Amino acid sequence: MNKEVIISIEGQEMVPELGEENVTELVTEGKYYKKGDKHYISYKETEVTGFEETTTMLKIEKDRVALTRYGQVNTHMVFAPGEKHVGYYDTPYGSFTVGIVSNDVKVDFKNHSGKIDIHYMLEIDNSTKAEHTLSLNVREA
Numbered sequence: 369m370n371k372e373v374i375i376s377i378e379g380q381e382m383v384p385e386l387g388e389e390n391v392t393e394l395v396t397e398g399k400y401y402k403k404g405d406k407h408y409i410s411y412k413e414t415e416v417t418g419f420e421e422t423t424t425m426l427k428i429e430k431d432r433v434a435l436t437r438y439g440q441v442n443t444h445m446v447f448a449p450g451e452k453h454v455g456y457y458d459t460p461y462g463s464f465t466v467g468i469v470s471n472d473v474k475v476d477f478k479n480h481s482g483k484i485d486i487h488y489m490l491e492i493d494n495s496t497k498a499e500h501t502l503s504l505n506v507r508e509a
Contacts, residue, residue, distance in 0.1 A: 467491030
């Protein structure tokens with residue numbers, strides 16, 4: 369059963385080389401459903417995120433989150449503590465390799481609401497670029 373949800377997303381990026389910190393906040397509507405012991409959330413990206421015409425799907429497990437984007441931007445990223453996931457990031461401007469090294473993944477999800485906190489390092493073409501935190505709060509619309 370699909371449920372309408374409100375998703376609050378806060379992302380923080382720290383670029384050590386530049387001493388820069390960027391914070392992005394977004395509140396959007398999305399859809400939720402559960403299949404077995406896995407939770408799924410999908411939402412449409414907007415111009416604010418720079419991924420317009422792209423849909424993001426999250427597959428949420430106890431201690432693992434998989435993020436898939438398709439549309440104008442295509443990628444698949446897996447966040448799991450102590451694991452490194454390597455994939456491709458396809459954009460209208462070109463493709464590159466992305467590595468995700470997750471330090472911490474906390475999932476507190478019940479039915480159609482919950483919270484996800486992820487702390488990870490981002491590598492682009494095998495070079496560490498930034499440290500990220502990503503927090504999502506999901507609640508029924």
